[in-house]
Amino acid sequence: MTYKTNETYITPISAIPRILSPVKAKKSPEMLYCQPVINPHVQKGMEKTSIELQTAIRAARAAGAVTLEKFGELSLPEIQGKNFKDFVTEVDTTCEAVISSIIAESFPEDSMLCEEGTAVKGSSGRTWIVDPLDGTLNFIHSFPVFAISIALKESNNELLAGVVYQPVLQELFTAERGKGAYLNGKKITISSRSDKESFLIATGLPFTEYHYLEAYIGMLKEVIHDSAGIRRAGSAAIDLAYTACGRFDGFWEYKLFPWDFAAGVLLVREAGGTVTNFEGEHDVFQRQSIIAGNSVTHPLLLEKAKKYFSA
Numbered sequence: 001m002t003y004k005t006n007e008t009y010i011t012p013i014s015a016i017p018r019i020l021s022p023v024k025a026k027k028s029p030e031m032l033y034c035q036p037v038i039n040p041h042v043q044k045g046m047e048k049t050s051i052e053l054q055t056a057i058r059a060a061r062a063a064g065a066v067t068l069e070k071f072g073e074l075s076l077p078e079i080q081g082k083n084f085k086d087f088v089t090e091v092d093t094t095c096e097a098v099i100s101s102i103i104a105e106s107f108p109e110d111s112m113l114c115e116e117g118t119a120v121k122g123s124s125g126r127t128w129i130v131d132p133l134d135g136t137l138n139f140i141h142s143f144p145v146f147a148i149s150i151a152l153k154e155s156n157n158e159l160l161a162g163v164v165y166q167p168v169l170q171e172l173f174t175a176e177r178g179k180g181a182y183l184n185g186k187k188i189t190i191s192s193r194s195d196k197e198s199f200l201i202a203t204g205l206p207f208t209e210y211h212y213l214e215a216y217i218g219m220l221k222e223v224i225h226d227s228a229g230i231r232r233a234g235s236a237a238i239d240l241a242y243t244a245c246g247r248f249d250g251f252w253e254y255k256l257f258p259w260d261f262a263a264g265v266l267l268v269r270e271a272g273g274t275v276t277n278f279e280g281e282h283d284v285f286q287r288q289s290i291i292a293g294n295s296v297t298h299p300l301l302l303e304k305a306k307k308y309f310s311a
């Protein structure tokens with residue numbers, strides 16, 4: 001059940017089916033995590049949002065409440081190795097169950113592709129792409145940089161809607177195709193910086209596959225020279241959201257999955273930025289590499305990616 005007030009939508013954690021949630025609430029979380037959600041309809045300058053975006057926001061908020069219940073309190077048995085250095089926690093799987101049930105209830109015809117394995121084949125041609133907890137390693141280490149990422153794409157791979165929600169900071173990044181990108185209801189735009197000396201560039205380091213380590217280091221060295229600084233936050237969804245709102249001037253990473261970048265790609269594009277893969281192609285779902293930036297940083301990073309990564 002979602003309560004609606006003049007200014008806010010509130011999803012109490014009790015509204016999440018308990019059967020989906022092995023995470024035990026210790027102290028009445030209803031009030032603790034009833035974070036005010038800015039009602040998209042009452043935000044000045046924000047065009048009326050679709051029912052799809054509203055649903056994605058509701059799902060992201062519900063999952064965010066689950067993460068906050070457990071943040072800083074994970075015990076070892078709750079953490080499993082998915083692959084080498086790739087972890088999954090009970091929180092990832094609970095969040096995924098919460099999000100997928102909310103989406104499936106509202107859009108039973110749509111397909112779903114989720115990081116922890118929930119896969120639904122629908123008839124509509126549209127696909128929800130979900131990362132229930134992006135930055136799991138950070139979450140495990142109580143490093144408060146993680147997000148929920150939910151996107152909706154059409155069968156031609158064009159993105160329709162995207163949400164990246166950072167529960168600790170209560171930052172909600174939203175975008176719909178053709179309607180701009182927003183942070184907590186305020187319109188955001190890509191950075192306008194154009195001088196190398198001031199660029200803050202985000203990236204992701206290789207962590208499991210090392211065959212491209214030399215190429216990556218080669219590119220990294222050049223970007224170090226061509227920027228004020230580099231950041232490795234550990235969540236591609238947040239890197240892209242921060243690029244969309246101008247905190248970062250650009251972002252590049254190799255070997256990402258659709259759930260890591262789908263929502264963030266729409267955020268950057270709707271904020272006026274450019275996103276391609278390392279080949280410069282617009283359809284980012286064809287490969288696993290991402291470059292995002294403004295009219296100066298995107299070409300700069302693309303040129304270096306082509307130099308170091310083309311065979």
Ligand code: 2AM
Binds near residue numbers: 087204
């Ligand atoms: P995840 O937390 O959802 O798995 C950043 O490099 C991206 O890689 C993140 O979006 C993160 O998504 C993923 N990732 C998976 N394992 C990682 C690891 N050991 N270190 C850093 N990032 C990891």
Ligand code: CA
Binds near residue numbers: 115133134135259260
């Ligand atoms: Ca991820």
